[in-house]
Amino acid sequence: MKKSKRIRLKDLRAIYQLLGECREMGDDHTLWKAHWAKGVAKLVDADMIMSGGLTGWRTGRLERMEDSFWSSNPNLDLTPWFRSLELWDEGGIDYQVLLPTFAESFQGQPSITTERQRLMDDKTWYRSFEFQEIHRQLEVDNILVTIQEMQSQTNDAYHTALIARQIGKQKYGAFELNLIQLIQEETAPLIGGALASVEEPKPSDLPPRVRQVLQCILEGDGDKQIAARLEISPHTVKQYVKTLFRFFQVNSRNELMARWIKRGWGRSFQWNQNL
Structure with missing residues (x-):
């Protein structure tokens, strides 16, 4: 048929x-x-x-x-x-x-x-x-x-x-x-909106610890909460946050979070399955 x-x-x-x-x-x-x-x-x-x-x-x-x-x-x-x-x-x-x-x-x-x-x-x-x-x-x-x-x-x-x-x-x-x-x-x-384009930085390229910090930030954690959650020092958290700012070319946590909120990206965090 x-x-x-x-x-x-x-x-x-x-x-x-x-x-x-x-x-x-x-x-x-x-x-x-x-x-x-x-x-x-x-x-x-x-x-x-x-x-x-x-x-x-x-x-x-x-x-x-x-x-x-x-x-x-x-x-x-x-x-x-x-x-x-x-x-x-x-x-x-x-x-x-x-x-x-x-x-x-x-x-x-x-x-x-x-x-x-x-x-x-x-x-x-x-x-x-x-x-x-x-x-x-x-x-x-x-x-x-x-x-x-x-x-x-x-x-x-x-x-x-x-x-x-x-x-x-x-x-x-x-x-x-x-x-x-x-x-x-x-x-x-x-593509270029709800779906990131190939021209944009991708979280999976980040080192594992930095990806974990990124997920914590996107879930609303502050530096002290991140340090306790990941069992690392607040100083180390600050260094990882600076790495994220450079990687995504932003100047603040609000800019970083806005990148996800404005694009309507989900919270599955498939790039970080170890947290």
Whole structure:
């Protein structure tokens, strides 16, 4: 029986539940993006998602922002993925065929989701270096490519994702295309607001003790309470607080707390699970 193109009510509920969960961890872009990828994969039965930011879409001079990778196979050898990033950083995207063709076909359009088959024929794709040395090694094919304009300190910035299934699995249909397009339209406007962008400092980069102090501050503790709670000296607390001010480029506790309050970030503190 052919699958309907229409998005069902249960799909909408799943999308908004996923975005709500991402917002709970929206203060750290590494964490929410990993959760987003896992949730999207479940919705469209994907086995691998490469997502990130891209600039230069309108000009055709494509540059990548920070990328993330999710796979359903925890034991997958990621060497081809890291090699692809090295190739991009060393010489641009000349080694690719998929993204340049995508950019040439839809350059400047603010929102596009399409499948690989619409971009190039099988012969071109399966003979390409990109498939042979990257995707085949990662054991995936059947690809959707999606791009959506997003808020950024950099002009011409987009949220992108490459969504793939294992080689041999069923190709994506119109339903998955429509679903991914909707997910992108709902996700991208949140980036830079409820969802931290890759340009922002992330708490998970802080040392463990400093993360603990950050959580205490966000929960309303003063220096003495933090010192007692973490069993460290008040002097050490002050030093950690100064580190936080520098890291987040603020001048006071109020500014630091306002960063979380204004953005509506949750209190799950996924970046600090040891307190």
